[in-house]
Amino acid sequence: LNACFYTSVTTLERVSVAGKDYDCDEWTNITPKILSYVGRNLHTQKDHPIYIVKEVNLPLFAVFDNLSPVVTVKQNFDSLLTPKDHVSRNRSENYYINKNTVLRAHTSAHEHELIRSGLSAFLMVGDVYRRDTIDATHFPVFHQLEGVRLFNSQQVKKRNYLFQLFSKCEGNTADLTLFENGQETADKQMCHTLETSKLLEFNLKQTIEDFTSLMFKTKLPPLNLNTDVECKWVEAYFPFTHPSFELEIKYNGEWIEMLGCGILKQQILNEAGACDQVAWAFGLGLERLSMKLFDIPDIRYMWTTDDSFLSQFKNHEDFKSIQFKPILSKQPAVANDIAFWIPNDYAMNDFYDLVRSVDDGLVQTVTLVDTFVHSESGKQSHCYRIYYRHTSRALTQAEVNNLHNRIKDAAESQLNVKGR
Ligand code: FA5
Ligand code: MG
Numbered sequence: 001l002n003a004c005f006y007t008s009v010t011t012l013e014r015v016s017v018a019g020k021d022y023d024c025d026e027w028t029n030i031t032p033k034i035l036s037y038v039g040r041n042l043h044t045q046k047d048h049p050i051y052i053v054k055e056v057n058l059p060l061f062a063v064f065d066n067l068s069p070v071v072t073v074k075q076n077f078d079s080l081l082t083p084k085d086h087v088s089r090n091r092s093e094n095y096y097i098n099k100n101t102v103l104r105a106h107t108s109a110h111e112h113e114l115i116r117s118g119l120s121a122f123l124m125v126g127d128v129y130r131r132d133t134i135d136a137t138h139f140p141v142f143h144q145l146e147g148v149r150l151f152n153s154q155q156v157k158k159r160n161y162l163f164q165l166f167s168k169c170e171g172n173t174a175d176l177t178l179f180e181n182g183q184e185t186a187d188k189q190m191c192h193t194l195e196t197s198k199l200l201e202f203n204l205k206q207t208i209e210d211f212t213s214l215m216f217k218t219k220l221p222p223l224n225l226n227t228d229v230e231c232k233w234v235e236a237y238f239p240f241t242h243p244s245f246e247l248e249i250k251y252n253g254e255w256i257e258m259l260g261c262g263i264l265k266q267q268i269l270n271e272a273g274a275c276d277q278v279a280w281a282f283g284l285g286l287e288r289l290s291m292k293l294f295d296i297p298d299i300r301y302m303w304t305t306d307d308s309f310l311s312q313f314k315n316h317e318d319f320k321s322i323q324f325k326p327i328l329s330k331q332p333a334v335a336n337d338i339a340f341w342i343p344n345d346y347a348m349n350d351f352y353d354l355v356r357s358v359d360d361g362l363v364q365t366v367t368l369v370d371t372f373v374h375s376e377s378g379k380q381s382h383c384y385r386i387y388y389r390h391t392s393r394a395l396t397q398a399e400v401n402n403l404h405n406r407i408k409d410a411a412e413s414q415l416n417v418k419g420r
Contacts, residue, residue, distance in 0.1 A: 012024055015028065015030065015035075017030070017038060018038055018039060018070055020070070023098055028096055030095045030103065031356075031357045033357040034103070034141070037141040038127075042143060042302060042303075043127070043143050047310065047313050047315070048302075049294055049313050050286050050302060052290070053286055053293065054125050054145065054286060056211075058147070060121050062122045063124075064114070065126065067110055067124065069126060070097065070102075071109045072101060072102075074100075075109040075112065076094075076106070079109070079111070079112035079268070079271075080108055080109070080111070081239050081240050081268065090347075092347035093132075094131060103129035104126070105128055106283055107126050107128060108146060110124055110126075110146070111240075111268065112272050115148065116272040116274075119150075120150040120151075120277070121148070122147075122148055123147050124147075127141055128142060128144050130142075131353050132349065134352050134363060134365060135365040136297065137291070139287065139302070139303075142285060142287045142299070144286065145284045146281065147282045149281075150269070150274060151200070153176075153276070156178055156196060157176050160176050176195055177193055178196045184242070187243060188242075188243070191266050197243070197263055201243065201245075204245075204261055205245070208247060208259070208282060215289065215293060216292075229250065230250040232248050233246070234248055238260060240265050240281075241262025241264055241280075241281060243262055244262035244263075245261055246259065246260050246261070247261070251291065252297070257285075258289060259283060259284035260282065261282030262280065264278075266278070287302055294322055294323065296324050304391060306327070312325065327391065328390070334395060334397070335385050335387050335388075336388065337384065337386070338386060339382065339384075340382065340412070340417040340418055340419050340420055341374075341379050341380070341381045341417060341420060342381065342417055343416045343417065346415065351366075351384065355407055358403070362388045362400065362403055366384050367387075368382060368383070369384065370382070386407070
């Protein structure tokens, strides 16, 4: 539990987050670096690329973009049926303020309260926080767009009717029931009829595909360089949906995950006072969407206050006419390795988070290149390759060496690792 005890914050008895004070305990692992991102709210900053994609709203949906990122463990996990021993709760995955309080790891944390308030179609945008890997498409703070839509039995029946009209299949729509006391299968939950589940899945995927083509379909060729995108559905697992899916999208020649979604577990609706309704939900990564849309090659650009970045998004009548021009001509990354013996309670995210907190914008990617177990002592070692590359200026070997040494020193003094 103490693998990553950041003296700078956690020796404090209390910590102030977004203007409120919280007691620290053995779960506290937020860092000053992460705290410095709380309140930046890129999604409410006019003309920021995250704001621009957020503004492409779906009609019909109520929009919330100012819910506090400080949530309870209950909101972030329990309300979403996350098992008590599920890895997503680990201290190595999240930024805990204390045992009961966490910086939300996803916007799904607010689903329960918004459903309980009686809404039946809503979108939620906010900053979310995760201890995670380091590369061009991951950042410890990012933004999600959550969408939830509830249906009562009348609405499902109407959809079933339309569906049958279009697919020309036979069937008695009047007989459609939402619920049954049945079996869970790959396609449905125990209490849903197969028809209900399939109709919801169809509507969910249709909504997301419509949104995706709204974002990416070329409107004004040849002005617009953002042509249609390649994307595909893959099966997924979330503790709070079944069945679950992910949408992947081709980005720089590779498939990356853009969103997760699924049919909301009925228990969540029941506990939020909507037991006669069914629902789907999705959670989309706005950075990834925006990077794909504008051809932004590195997620770190989102946080620059550099006008040569931000000015490229200003005063555009149509977001589709924006084509990002990298500020720096391609500079090769400088690679530098670091190897150490790790203690038993070590988690890779401890190292990644440490790099994030020491780095001042130079580190692009960190990869584990080698693991090794000493034959006699049984001790394990990890070797990481750190790629140094700034988003907007060339680096000198001296500043790379300086940062690399600071990372080494910090790892030895804070992570209980031994240099090799
Ligand atoms: C979730 O967060 C679920 N709450 C999504 C969901 C909502 C599922 C509702 C079902 C119903 P996931 O951990 O896969 O799922 O993250 C969702 C998206 O956030 C990813 O597809 C990706 O686009 C983005 N994302 C995840 N981690 C990072 C990161 N470190 N940096 C930037 N974007 C990220
Ligand atoms: Mg995922």
